Amino acid sequence: MPPNDSKQTRTAEKILRRVKHLRDYMQPGEIPLLAVPTIWDSGKEQRTTPCEVIVTNQRLIGYYAVDFPRRRRFLEERSLSTINSVTLRHKTYEPLFRELMVSDGQSKLYIRAPRRQIEALYSALRSATEQYVPAASTTFEDTPPSEEVRPATPPPTSAYGRQDIRTPFSGSPLAIALLFVGGLVIEVIGFGLWMMTQSLQAGLPLFIAGLVAVLTATFLRRQRQAIK
Incomplete structure (x- = not known):
């Protein structure tokens, strides 16, 4: 067995042992290549989801499994063959985190993690896409003159890039969380x-101020999700 295959097998088994019940959701011939803890935001849930992001030779998967106190599972996926854009974004107001934006042309997925993990995820996703997604080829055939020959459509390609996002701190998730x-x-x-004082005048102004802050944070959060 070639050294690379042996190393890949050991890595896959290590991931399958560490990530609970992941083996149950693997497809035939699927091999996990990398698993890192991240924050997954596909817009399908009302809030972001802390989970493991697994890169395999077939899919990009967001996953977690919990058995106690009650059984819960989370699994969302993107097929490598449908991904056409991957962008690594650095936001100035989030110095500890980086963001990976993955697009399939129909929807966008945002993955956030510390710099080391997101860089590893970016590299693994790019390597897996280039290695395991075969480049589409155009086949030419002779057809009867009555049939219309349509021009061949160039195959979709995956694009990778980096962005430096400069956004005011007031609109960042950290600022919204602090406000809330x-x-x-x-x-x-x-x-x-x-x-304590039995005085409405003493406590009511603070209570109203806090309520306004909570409502403002909720509004900013929903506005930020709508912009995405």
Whole structure:
């Protein structure tokens, strides 16, 4: 067995042992090449999903399995053959994280992780696409004159790129999260002050301020998802 095949087999078995129940969802001939913990955002859920992202020789998979306290599974996938654009994005307001945008022409998937993991994911996805997705070839045939011969359509190709995203901190997920949590804290303080002093005038302003902060954070979050 060639050294590369042996190394690939060991890596695949290591991933299958580490990621719970992943073996049950593998397709015939499918080999996991890389698994990294990330945040998966496909827009299908109301919130982002922390999960393992697995690159195989056939698919890009977002997956997790939990058995306790109740059985839960999450699995979303993108076939490597349908991916036509992969962009590695660096956002200035998120110094610790990088974002990978994957598009199949119909929808966009956002994957966030620390720099080392996202760089490894980017490299593995590019390598798997180039190695395992065969380039489409055009076949020419003689046809009767009555049949219309349509010009061959060039095969879709996967594009890879990097972007430096410069966006104000006020619109970042971190700022929205801080605003939401801060609003909740202010609400609790206002309510506690009201109960301690039995004075509505003492606690109500803080409670209202916290409520406004929470509602604003919720609005910004939905607005950001709509822009995507």
